[in-house]
Each structure stands twice: as structure tokens, then as C-alpha cells.
Amino acid sequence: MSSSLVTLDIAIALACLVLAWFLFRINHRRAPLPPGPRRLPNEAKGATRFYRWHIDAALYDLSPPRVTTLYGLTVPTDPQQVCRYDDGTGDELPIPLGTTAFLKSLAMHSKVKYAPHPYVWMAPAHAMPTGLGIECEGLEVPLTELPPWEDAKLKILPVVWKNAVTGELHFQVHPCGVAELLVESIPEGKSKEGMLYPDGARLTDLKEVRGLLYKMQRPAIAPKLVYPHDWKEKDLVIFHNRGVLHSVVGAFTSDQVRAFHQCNLAASDDPTGPTTEDVKKWA
Numbered sequence: 001m002s003s004s005l006v007t008l009d010i011a012i013a014l015a016c017l018v019l020a021w022f023l024f025r026i027n028h029r030r031a032p033l034p035p036g037p038r039r040l041p042n043e044a045k046g047a048t049r050f051y052r053w054h055i056d057a058a059l060y061d062l063s064p065p066r067v068t069t070l071y072g073l074t075v076p077t078d079p080q081q082v083c084r085y086d087d088g089t090g091d092e093l094p095i096p097l098g099t100t101a102f103l104k105s106l107a108m109h110s111k112v113k114y115a116p117h118p119y120v121w122m123a124p125a126h127a128m129p130t131g132l133g134i135e136c137e138g139l140e141v142p143l144t145e146l147p148p149w150e151d152a153k154l155k156i157l158p159v160v161w162k163n164a165v166t167g168e169l170h171f172q173v174h175p176c177g178v179a180e181l182l183v184e185s186i187p188e189g190k191s192k193e194g195m196l197y198p199d200g201a202r203l204t205d206l207k208e209v210r211g212l213l214y215k216m217q218r219p220a221i222a223p224k225l226v227y228p229h230d231w232k233e234k235d236l237v238i239f240h241n242r243g244v245l246h247s248v249v250g251a252f253t254s255d256q257v258r259a260f261h262q263c264n265l266a267a268s269d270d271p272t273g274p275t276t277e278d279v280k281k282w283a
């Protein structure tokens with residue numbers, strides 16, 4: 001990356017403190033509100049769920065921030081809880097109370113189109129028990145009832161993002177905000193046998209789109225792949241927002257307080273997808 005681009009990004013980052021505050025409100029201050037999963041009846045017995053796996057991003061008009069920082073101001077110190085997946089696998093993950101869980105995964109090609117004002121769109125809906133997407137209950141706000149939006153500001157991003165430093169690929173989909181899956185055709189010379197949508201497709205049925213994404217993303221949140229940070233006060237966590245997903249977890253009683261400062265390093269460009277060579281190798 002050239003120094004002028006770095007300077008531009010820093011300038012934009014400084015100018016976007018308001019955006020950071022905006023994202024903080026969206027992603028964390030509203031954490032107890034929908035679209036989290038339905039509450040567990042046995043939260044008092046030490047069980048919890050992933051609230052919502054996500055990337056810190058507006059997913060409308062603005063490019064996904066490069067980096068997120070979280071600074072723990074006040075952190076509950078009670079014993080561990082068990083994070084339940086409740087998707088029929090029996091998976092569970094012991095976690096310190098109030099952790100944030102991180103995920104890294106690699107995968108395929110294709111693009112996702114996010115809904116207009118996706119956080120408003122999804123607000124009435126419930127997250128799945130695993131926090132990895134939205135239940136298909138038809139609760140999303142109709143597009144005609146959303147705040148004014150423009151086609152030109154809708155975000156269409158690759159499913160897999162190319163890491164400009166390492167060259168590796170990151171499966172970076174915010175599963176809750178996706179409205180469409182845009183499947184590219186299988187490249188010339190590759191066998192189409194057994195492939196889904198070998199000639200490409202534009203999938204708009206939410207149940208189909210979410211089902212496919214869930215199949216691709218679920219393996220990546222297996223307990224052994226999740227890092228649950230054991231927060232202590234004054235911890236500062238810095239993570240690559242274009243290379244991991246994260247989720248709030250933890251069931252709190254009314255006298256337990258968790259407070260964080262969050263800041264995102266904004267970006268002046270969208271992530272790029274895999275190269276032709278990557279697609280040849282992995283698709």
C-alpha cells in the first residue's frame with residue numbers, strides 16, 4: 001500500500017470518529033436488543049448463546065473498517081458460563097462471562113448483496129440459536145418501509161476477501177445482513193460436475209440464501225476454532241475486522257455491568273475478492 005493511501009486512510013479514520021460512535025451504538029450498545037437469539041430459559045444456571053456473529057460494518061454506503069479495537073472498562077468477574085449452539089449438534093463452548101468470540105475461516109468465491117440499511121431491516125427479526133444468521137420468519141422490515149435508500153449505496157462484497165498482506169483468503173460474510181447471494185459461473189476449464197449453480201445464479205430467496213451461507217459458515221464456529229477472550233478490566237483487544245467474525249456472548253444479571261470503548265479504523269476502499277489464481281485453486 002502506498003504512503004499516500006495510508007495517509008488518506010488515517011485522515012479518513014480521524015474524520016470518522018462519528019462513524020465509530022455510530023458503529024458502537026449499532027453493534028454493542030444495542031446488544032441486548034433484537035436480532036439476538038431468543039433468550040435461554042436456563043440463563044440463570046450458567047448457559048448462554050452467541051448473540052450475533054458479525055463484522056463491524058455499516059454494510060450500506062461505507063466500506064468495512066479495517067481494524068476494531070475494544071477496551072474493557074468494566075467487566076463482570078463471575079465464574080464461567082457454557083455457550084450453547086442448540087442446532088442439533090450438541091456443541092457447547094465453556095466461556096468466561098462476558099467474552100467476545102473470534103472466528104477465522106477460508107472458503108469459496110461468490111458475492112453477497114446486503115439489504116438497504118441492514119440493521120434497520122433486520123431489527124425486528126430473531127437471530128438463530130448459534131447467532132450465525134437470522135431466522136426465516138418474515139419479520140424483516142419491508143424495503144418500502146425503510147428509511148430512504150439508493151441502489152448505488154447498496155453493498156455488494158465478495159464472500160471471500162483477499163488479505164493484501166498475507167495473500168490469504170478470509171470468509172467474511174455478515175450473515176444477518178445478507179439479502180442476496182450472487183454466484184459466479186464456474187471458470188472455463190473447470191469441471192462443473194456436482195457443482196451448485198455451475199452457470200452462475202442470483203439467489204434472492206432468503207431461506208435459500210441463508211441456508212447456503214449457514215452450511216458454509218457453521219464449520220468455522222466449531223468450539224475448537226473459537227477464541228473466547230477472558231476479559232479483565234483495562235484489556236485492549238485489537239483485531240483484523242476484515243479477517244475474523246466476532247460475537248458478544250454472556251447472560252448478565254441486572255447488577256452485572258459490562259462497559260467497553262470501541263473504535264474502528266475506517267477504510268477508504270472495499271475489500272477485494274480472490275484472484276483468478278485463487279479461484280482456479282479453490283473454486
Ligand SMILES: [Fe+2]
Nearest residue numbers: 027055056246
Ligand atoms: Fe462488533
